[in-house]
Amino acid sequence: MRITKVETLQADGGYRVCSYIKVSTDEGLVGWAEFYDGFSGTTLSPLILAFGKLAIGMDPRHFGRISESLLATTRVSAGGISHQAVAAIENACLDIAAKALGVPVYQLFGGPFRDRVPVYWTHCGSYRVRHAALYEELGYEPVRTLDDFTRLGREAVAQGFMGVKTNPVFFDREQPYMFNGGFRIAPGFLDRSINDAHLQAVVDQLSALREGIGPHMPLMLDVSFSQRPEGYLRLARRLEPLNMYWLELDIRDPEALAHIRNHTSTPIASLEAMHGLAEYRPYLAGRSVDTAIIDPMWNGVWQSVRIATLADAFETHIAPHNPVGELGNLMSLQLCAALPNIRIMELRPDEAPWTRDFVTQCPVMEAGHLLVPNTPGWGADVNEDALRAHPVRAA
Missing domain, CATH: 3.20.20.120 (Enolase-like C-terminal domain)
Structure with missing residues (x-):
């Protein structure tokens, strides 16, 4: 299984913007996660999409390896915003990994x-x-x-x-x-x-x-x-x-x-x-x-x-x-x-x-x-x- 596409979607949440990441795969499974956008005065979406390009072709079931690999690219400029963008991708991959096994994430x-x-x-x-x-x-x-x-x-x-x-x-x-x-x-x-x-x-x-x-x-x-x-x-x-x-x-x-x-x-x-x-x-x-x-x-x-x-x-x-x-x-x-x-x-x-x-x-x-x-x-x-x-x- 390989990641083929990473997208972000937003909607009106009243006093805030509701933000989601969608990760698609070549086997038809889709992973979702919610994330905070604009909490720090800037938007995470461009960073998520940038890291998402690096994740394309990776196996989402290897969520730990994906998370650590993407975080490693930030070592010379590590920070909260980068970590949050990688976390969104990690979380969507967790959703896929659990769905692939037919189990809840906690399993x-x-x-x-x-x-x-x-x-x-x-x-x-x-x-x-x-x-x-x-x-x-x-x-x-x-x-x-x-x-x-x-x-x-x-x-x-x-x-x-x-x-x-x-x-x-x-x-x-x-x-x-x-x-x-x-x-x-x-x-x-x-x-x-x-x-x-x-x-x-x-x-x-x-x-x-x-x-x-x-x-x-x-x-x-x-x-x-x-x-x-x-x-x-x-x-x-x-x-x-x-x-x-x-x-x-x-x-x-x-x-x-x-x-x-x-x-x-x-x-x-x-x-x-x-x-x-x-x-x-x-x-x-x-x-x-x-x-x-x-x-x-x-x-x-x-x-x-x-x-x-x-x-x-x-x-x-x-x-x-x-x-x-x-x-x-x-x-x-x-x-x-x-x-x-x-x-x-x-x-x-x-x-x-x-x-x-x-x-x-x-x-x-x-x-x-x-x-x-x-x-x-x-x-x-x-x-x-x-x-x-x-x-x-x-x-």
């Missing part, structure tokens, strides 16, 4: 360890602030006050979620606004220093959510790259009375991250922005996190299994970074099924409803868990007709 890694995966509601409330106009257009209740976070907490419980995660939202202007995570150009985003008023506002927001979900349901906060170690540590200590499941943060300094973890009782999750074993190794060896976040779309699911195995050697839980659509959910599910040290899976339940039509079969949620499909590949294909019915809108 390629000796799984499954489980047939269902607990999920939490990610960006709970915060994205309804960040993309307020779209969510109101879709009929979702807006977030205007702290009471709305309590309401959303109760909604999460009613829907059966096993936890909730949000981002800081502030109400000190005419309209509520979501914090800047430290990677999008905006006034003051380089300062990376939180003031006391905003610290208290975060505590108030998390307290409102805690009131809605109750005292024992997992509660998480994601603050991305927004602070330096001093700010992260002040925040972590202020959150200690709230019984947090984790504080999620990003910093490219393993010693600093370990220092934060060692000086607070708030559990620390991090590393979603890392790529490959070499980047993860010093953080895991330095015992810098309680939960290692791994992105299967940025690393590739095969590479993610290798990273998770390394984390397991250091007795560290992992959780997938997965703030995307239904095919991404299926890919994360297959990863979680194949791992012994999975903790919980990220899920965004309030995506634009038409995006569910972009796949031939959506994952099923039952009692706060997504059921792992046992059909070949990821468990679904992409519906190209549905993509064409929702062309990307002009920015």
Whole structure:
């Protein structure tokens, strides 16, 4: 079997562009994967197509060799964007390899360890602030006050979620606004220093959510790259009375991250922005996190299994970074099924409803868990007709 063609396809996802890679073969099998396009301010598609030319003629069932071979071409200019482009090709090849054997992807890694995966509601409330106009257009209740976070907490419980995660939202202007995570150009985003008023506002927001979900349901906060170690540590200590499941943060300094973890009782999750074993190794060896976040779309699911195995050697839980659509959910599910040290899976339940039509079969949620499909590949294909019915809108 040989790869004959590599394509990328996009469709309107409401506040974002939904992006997919399609890998075709000379035996008629097609592999699909979802990827993030434009997340870093640039587009991955040209890179995917460039690496795809190198992959043409290779056997997609040799997904590990393809992944390592393409990554080797980036050694003199290695970086996250290149890694993400290769990961998209790797993931589509995994879909083909599993389909060729007639098995789910998890069987390629000796799984499954489980047939269902607990999920939490990610960006709970915060994205309804960040993309307020779209969510109101879709009929979702807006977030205007702290009471709305309590309401959303109760909604999460009613829907059966096993936890909730949000981002800081502030109400000190005419309209509520979501914090800047430290990677999008905006006034003051380089300062990376939180003031006391905003610290208290975060505590108030998390307290409102805690009131809605109750005292024992997992509660998480994601603050991305927004602070330096001093700010992260002040925040972590202020959150200690709230019984947090984790504080999620990003910093490219393993010693600093370990220092934060060692000086607070708030559990620390991090590393979603890392790529490959070499980047993860010093953080895991330095015992810098309680939960290692791994992105299967940025690393590739095969590479993610290798990273998770390394984390397991250091007795560290992992959780997938997965703030995307239904095919991404299926890919994360297959990863979680194949791992012994999975903790919980990220899920965004309030995506634009038409995006569910972009796949031939959506994952099923039952009692706060997504059921792992046992059909070949990821468990679904992409519906190209549905993509064409929702062309990307002009920015």
